[in-house]
Amino acid sequence: MTLHCRPKRLTRMSELGFDGVVSRRIVLLGGAAFGVAAFADAALPPKAEAVAMEFDPVSANQEDTITLPDGYTWHVVASWGDPLWSSGNAFDSTSRGTAESQAMAFGDNNDGMSCFAVGNRTLLAVNNEYTNPMIVWGNRASQSYENEDDIRKGMNAHGVSMMEIRRGAQGWQVVKDSPLNRRITPDTPMDITGPGRGHDLLKTREDPQAVLALGTFNNCGNGRTPWGTYLTCEENFHSYFHSPSNPDWTPTDALKRYGVKASNDRYGWATIAERFDPALEPNEPNRCGYIVEIDPANPIARPRKHTAMGRFKHENCEMVVARDGHIVAYMGDDERGEHLYKFVSSKVYRRGMDNPSTLLEDGTLYAARFDENGTGVWLELTPETTGMDTAEICIHTRQAATAVGATTMDRPEWVTANPKAIEAYCCLTNNKNRGKSGQPVNAVNPRPNNQYGQIVRWIPAQGNHSNQEFKWDLFVMAGNPTVYQDAYSGSSNITPDNMFNSPDGLAFDSQGRLWIQTDGNYSNAGDFAGMGNNQMLLADAGTRSIRRFLVGPRECEVTGITWSPDRTTMFVGIQHPGERNPDTCHFPDGGMSIPRSSVIAVEKPGWFGLGRAAIG
Ligand code: FEO
Ligand code: CA
Ligand code: CA
Ligand code: CA
Numbered sequence: 001m002t003l004h005c006r007p008k009r010l011t012r013m014s015e016l017g018f019d020g021v022v023s024r025r026i027v028l029l030g031g032a033a034f035g036v037a038a039f040a041d042a043a044l045p046p047k048a049e050a051v052a053m054e055f056d057p058v059s060a061n062q063e064d065t066i067t068l069p070d071g072y073t074w075h076v077v078a079s080w081g082d083p084l085w086s087s088g089n090a091f092d093s094t095s096r097g098t099a100e101s102q103a104m105a106f107g108d109n110n111d112g113m114s115c116f117a118v119g120n121r122t123l124l125a126v127n128n129e130y131t132n133p134m135i136v137w138g139n140r141a142s143q144s145y146e147n148e149d150d151i152r153k154g155m156n157a158h159g160v161s162m163m164e165i166r167r168g169a170q171g172w173q174v175v176k177d178s179p180l181n182r183r184i185t186p187d188t189p190m191d192i193t194g195p196g197r198g199h200d201l202l203k204t205r206e207d208p209q210a211v212l213a214l215g216t217f218n219n220c221g222n223g224r225t226p227w228g229t230y231l232t233c234e235e236n237f238h239s240y241f242h243s244p245s246n247p248d249w250t251p252t253d254a255l256k257r258y259g260v261k262a263s264n265d266r267y268g269w270a271t272i273a274e275r276f277d278p279a280l281e282p283n284e285p286n287r288c289g290y291i292v293e294i295d296p297a298n299p300i301a302r303p304r305k306h307t308a309m310g311r312f313k314h315e316n317c318e319m320v321v322a323r324d325g326h327i328v329a330y331m332g333d334d335e336r337g338e339h340l341y342k343f344v345s346s347k348v349y350r351r352g353m354d355n356p357s358t359l360l361e362d363g364t365l366y367a368a369r370f371d372e373n374g375t376g377v378w379l380e381l382t383p384e385t386t387g388m389d390t391a392e393i394c395i396h397t398r399q400a401a402t403a404v405g406a407t408t409m410d411r412p413e414w415v416t417a418n419p420k421a422i423e424a425y426c427c428l429t430n431n432k433n434r435g436k437s438g439q440p441v442n443a444v445n446p447r448p449n450n451q452y453g454q455i456v457r458w459i460p461a462q463g464n465h466s467n468q469e470f471k472w473d474l475f476v477m478a479g480n481p482t483v484y485q486d487a488y489s490g491s492s493n494i495t496p497d498n499m500f501n502s503p504d505g506l507a508f509d510s511q512g513r514l515w516i517q518t519d520g521n522y523s524n525a526g527d528f529a530g531m532g533n534n535q536m537l538l539a540d541a542g543t544r545s546i547r548r549f550l551v552g553p554r555e556c557e558v559t560g561i562t563w564s565p566d567r568t569t570m571f572v573g574i575q576h577p578g579e580r581n582p583d584t585c586h587f588p589d590g591g592m593s594i595p596r597s598s599v600i601a602v603e604k605p606g607w608f609g610l611g612r613a614a615i616g
Contacts, residue, residue, distance in 0.1 A: 050542035051513050057497065057547040060532030062524055064585055066574070067551040072604045075171040076588045077124070077571065079596040080108045084163050084174060084181045093594050096139045099152035103183060106174070108136060108157035109597045110560060110573045112222030112316055112505075114230055116296045117565035118164075123180050123296045124571065125230040126161045126560070126599060127219035132579055133266065138594060144268075151268040158217040160184040160232050162296060172569060172601045182299040184232075186215035186269070189302060190292060193361045195391040196307030201286045202395070204275065213287045213305055214275065221316025221414050221505070222560075223291075223329070227355035230294045232303075233314035235334060237288035239264045244271050246279035257398050258313075259335070260285050286395055291317050291331070293360060306360040309343045310397035318415040318424065321349050322466040327359050330424055332412030336431045337439045338398060339406040340368040340415075342378055344466045365393060367406035370444035370472055376458060378468045379404040410434055410445045410453065413504040413519075418541055420512030422465065425457040425475060425541075427503040429519065444472065447487050451527055452478035452501045454491075455516070457541075475544060478503060482530050493544045499531055500548070505559045510567075514539040516546070517572075519557040534558050536572065550602070553577045553587035553595075560599070570602045 055069035066074045081091030081102065088104030091097060097105065107128025116123045131154045134143050145151045164178035175181075190213050196202050202210035216234055223231035238259035243249035251260045260278065270276035275284045289311040295301040309317070312333035322328045325348030331341045345363040366378035379385065379401075381393045386403040393400040410431035417424040428450075433439050435448025444456055454477040461469040478501050479490025490499065502520025509515065516537045521528045536550040536558045552558045552574055560573025578585025578595035585595040 050540050051511055053513070053538055053540060053545070053547050055538075055547070055549065058549065058551055059497075060499075060524075060530055060535070060548070061551050062522075062532050062554060063551070064554045064577075064587055066553065066600060068602065069549065072602060072607070074572075074600045074602050077165060077172045077599045077601050078106045078110075078126075078161075078163065078174050079588060079598040080106060080110075080157070081596065082106045082174065084161065084176060084183065086176045091596075094139065096136060096594070097153055099149045099156055102153045102156040103185070105183075106161045106163070107159055107183070108132075109575050110161075110599055111220050111575060112233065113560045113562050113571065113573060113599065114222055114224045115562040115564055115571060116224075116228065116230070118180060118297045121164050121175075121178070121180060122166065122565055124163055124165050124562070124599070125222070125232075125294065125296055126163070126573070127222055127232050128158055128161055129220055129235070129575070130218055131157050131267070132576055134582055135576075135578075135594070138582065148272050151272050154267055155186050155217075155269060156183070158186050158219070159188065159215065160219055160230075160294065162230075162294070162299065167564075167569075171603075172564070172571075180296070180299055184216060184294065184303060186217040188215050189213075190216065191302050191304045192287070193304050193306050194308035195394045196286075196311075199391040199395065201391070202283055202307075204281050204283050204287070206275065216292045216303065216305075217288070219292075220314065220334070223317030223319050225293070225319055225357065225360075226321055226327070226349060226351070227357050228297070229355065229357075230296050231317045231319070232292045232294060233317055233331070234289050234292065235313045235315060237285065237313070240267050240269050240288075241276050241278050241285050242270050243277045243279040245274075245277050249279040251278065252282075254396060254399070255285055257396075258285065258289065258311075286311070289313065291329070291360070295356070301356075304360075307391075307394045308361055308363050308365075310341055310365050310393075311395050312338065312341070312397050315412060316414045318417050320417045320424075320465050323422075323462075323464040324466055325349055326466045327363075328465040329360075330415040330417070330426070332409075332415055332426055333398065334411050334413055334429070336411055336433045337408040338412070339401040340409055340412045340426060341397070341401070342366050342368075342465075365397060365400070366468065367401035367404060368409075369405060370407045370442070370456070372443045374443070374471055374473060376470045376472050378470070379406055380468070407442065407444060408439050410450050414506040416506045416508050416514070417465070418508050418512055418514075419510055420508075421459075421541070422463040423457055423459045423541075424465070425455055425506060425514065427453065427455050427506045427516070429453045429502045429504050444474070446474075447477070451521070452480070452488065452490065453503050453520070454478060455503055455506070475541075476503075476539070476546065480527055480529065480531070483527055488527075493546055496530060498537060498546045498548050500535055500537060501528055501531055504557070505536075505561060505573075507561045508541075509563065512541060514541050515549075515561055517558040517561065519559060522555060536561075554585040555579045555581060555595075556585075556587065568603065568607065572600050572602055574598050574600060
């Protein structure tokens with residue numbers, strides 16, 4: 001394999017993705033047949049230059065607010081239940097809304113998002129991942145749905161919120177009644193594209209041709225295409241299916257692989273819509289777990305479910321144009337022991353000629369194998385390698401990845417590609433099952449019972465993201481150096497001042513700064529003592545130094561990041577504040593208000609000039 005890299009200039013072990021001390025201790029801990037020498041051989045040269053990180057880091061804390069470095073400000077752009085149209089009702093914290101009001105309002109539990117310039121308008125596309133029964137039905141004594149309207153309210157709080165925003169005297173606010181505003185819900189019709197279109201595994205009574213799916217839900221991370229469309233990624237779809245019609249129903253092995261089981265009745269959808277009852281509609285779960293493309297400039301365009309990009313619990317979708325012109329989409333499957341994927345389009349991208357594009361309807365899927373010596377291979381998923389036909393590979397993608405021997409990972413969350421270097425990074429958030437049956441400790445997932453997580457990075461061979469070969473290292477292993485002295489203390493770039501757990505959201509800005517968002521244990525006790533609430537950090541890809549930039553409110557996850565087209569504002573998602581003890585959290589409204597997931601705008605006078613480059 002030939003890698004076109006800058007000359008190696010790593011001389012100290014502490015500069016490696018894995019520092020020597022940690023590596024030696026991992027060998028002792030995990031018993032795996034790798035060590036310092038293997039990482040020295042495979043160490044990646046620093047591809048990205050060091051970038052300035054001009055702020056004073058903030059301390060970990062358990063405040064019920066947003067903490068930022070001195071000089072930075074924040075304000076709320078939208079919270080769960082805020083109406084997008086003037087005919088919608090303002091959020092009612094007593095009833096917590098109705099099915100009708102929620103259909104007209106910003107959804108719940110915002111996650112991945114992208115900002116688009118549409119003409120002279122600014123549009124924010126935001127995923128609304130799921131609902132928390134304690135919050136959405138917190139008006140009920142049962143803290144659950146009690147009638148059909150409750151269930152429909154919950155459904156309407158899922159999906160995607162597309163909304164024009166504008167900066168006024170109050171900062172960035174939603175433009176009510178904008179022609180661009182749109183709610184996409186679990187009932188929105190969407191075209192099925194790619195090899196799965198028309199396939200028997202996707203046929204239902206309502207859609208015997210398998211061409212038109214209803215809705216999208218559990219939309220986690222996101223992506224954007226070079227031709228200016230939004231990508232929303234379907235993650236934990238399994239938890240919406242159960243069978244009120246048949247108490248004896250049991251899932252097939254194929255459904256079990258995706259987590260579908262008889263007891264998933266948290267949302268109640270199957271009690272009002274037969275398609276969520278797999279005893280009646282066994283193929284409906286096969287129509288979920290895809291990448292969905294939405295055109296932000298055309299609010300009546302049907303979204304498209306792209307089966308060619310594979311079916312799994314999609315985290316986000318990081319899209320790049322490879323050196324050879326093919327579209328490459330990196331995608332994590334967030335489940336313990338599942339895999340990291342990429343899709344490579346069959347045709348090449350032609351700038352300015354690709355909207356609407358068919359590039360995501362035809363291509364090849366690959367799953368990653370990370371070898372012990374710091375090299376890796378993208379294993380092609382084809383009929384020859386898997387024994388499955390092309391449509392089956394797209395629908396039962398997990399089984400295809402197992403067939404080729406892909407590496408089981410510590411829950412791959414967001415992937416991001418560096419705009420300043422040909423390299424990509426992925427958060428492996430945590431994995432309590434590492435070291436147990438079927439998930440042996442290996443070089444890229446080196447710690448048994450991994451409660452802290454790590455970030456892996458790779459450089460594709462020949463500077464081409466469509467190449468099948470790559471080199472990799474661990475950019476950081478999260479850990480707690482105040483509790484542990486071994487591998488669980490983290491890699492050398494973790495200190496008592498920047499420690500965190502469970503990296504999840506991950507995005508480069510256009511200057512090559514790497515933003516890390518966490519979805520971890522916020523107990524601030526035991527193994528997590530001193531880490532405080534979930535947070536956002538800024539990392540330097542060149543030096544591997546990491547500084548804490550933001551701390552979120554109590555019991556939140558920080559997830560979702562995008563920038564205004566004028567690059568003056570960074571939008572950040574605050575998801576599920578007060579998720580376990582809602583009485584202890586009153587973000588963002590304060591007083592005795594109920595906690596609401598929100599998008600905030602972060603600014604500083606004269607800042608930032610960052611934002612994403614051509615893609616992302
Ligand atoms: Fe929706 Fe894996 O986070
Ligand atoms: Ca996530
Ligand atoms: Ca997570
Ligand atoms: Ca979470």
